[in-house]
Amino acid sequence: GQNIDQPTEMTATEGAIVQINCTYQTSGFNGLFWYQQHAGEAPTFLSYNVLDGLEEKGRFSSFLSRSKGYSYLLLKELQMKDSASYLCAVRTYSGGYQKVTFGTGTKLQVIP
Amino acid sequence: DSGVTQTPKHLITATGQRVTLRCSPRSGDLSVYWYQQSLDQGLQFLIQYYNGEERAKGNILERFSAQQFPDLHSELNLSSLELGDSALYFCASSAGEAGANVLTFGAGSRLTVL
Numbered sequence: 001g002q003n004i005d006q007p008t009e010m011t012a013t014e015g016a017i018v019q020i021n022c023t024y025q026t027s028g029f030n031g032l033f034w035y036q037q038h039a040g041e042a043p044t045f046l047s048y049n050v051l052d053g054l055e056e057k058g059r060f061s062s063f064l065s066r067s068k069g070y071s072y073l074l075l076k077e078l079q080m081k082d083s084a085s086y087l088c089a090v091r092t093y094s095g096g097y098q099k100v101t102f103g104t105g106t107k108l109q110v111i112p
Numbered sequence: 113d114s115g116v117t118q119t120p121k122h123l124i125t126a127t128g129q130r131v132t133l134r135c136s137p138r139s140g141d142l143s144v145y146w147y148q149q150s151l152d153q154g155l156q157f158l159i160q161y162y163n164g165e166e167r168a169k170g171n172i173l174e175r176f177s178a179q180q181f182p183d184l185h186s187e188l189n190l191s192s193l194e195l196g197d198s199a200l201y202f203c204a205s206s207a208g209e210a211g212a213n214v215l216t217f218g219a220g221s222r223l224t225v226l
Contacts, residue, residue, distance in 0.1 A: 033214070040200075041219070041220075042114060042217035042219050042220055043155070043217050044114075044217070045215070087155065099160070099168050099170075100145075100157070102155040103154060105154055
């Protein structure tokens with residue numbers, strides 16, 4: 001099976017930078033996603049990594065190290081609207097099909 | 113609007129009852145996924161369909177069943193409901209067969225079992 005670990009909660013200050021880590025143990029790894037979910041709303045796609053390295057997209061960047069089973073999401077110039085849960089999701093390939101498994105998410109609170 | 117439509121948005125029912133949740137995927141997407149999210153819990157994968165066929169199964173209870181119809185919409189049936197079934201149920205769709213592409217989520221159906 002898959003095991004995905006993220007911190008449960010984090011707090012950061014408006015305008016600052018925050019890094020949300022995700023570690024995973026899985027077989028058949030085939031990519032990692034980050035999603036944002038505001039309370040009571042649908043998750044929305046933020047980023048995708050399949051190769052080692054950093055993917056930058058505006059204020060958000062995501063990093064992957066496949067050998068270490070590790071990823072992080074970096075949020076710069078934090079805004080109050082960034083208060084949300086951030087879900088790490090791992091895609092695996094097994095038995096002829098691919099599956100996406102979500103971590104429990106990290107609840108980020110941005111304070112003034 | 114993500115393009116994935118879920119109905120109903122809210123549903124309140126009693127223990128022992130049966131409900132059906134409906135999902136219409138984004139235009140052109142062939143895969144439909146169902147996830148359950150209980151209060152302050154992560155997204156638990158239930159089941160996935162591709163072009164009408166079941167492709168993957170997660171921790172879906174035997175009391176739950178789903179299907180995808182020829183027009184690609186999907187229904188999740190929950191029966192003999194228990195208090196613990198109260199949750200947000202999300203449907204997501206993707207163009208590829210199984211997570212080959214980004215999942216696009218619907219707004220969810222909030223089920224309350226009293």
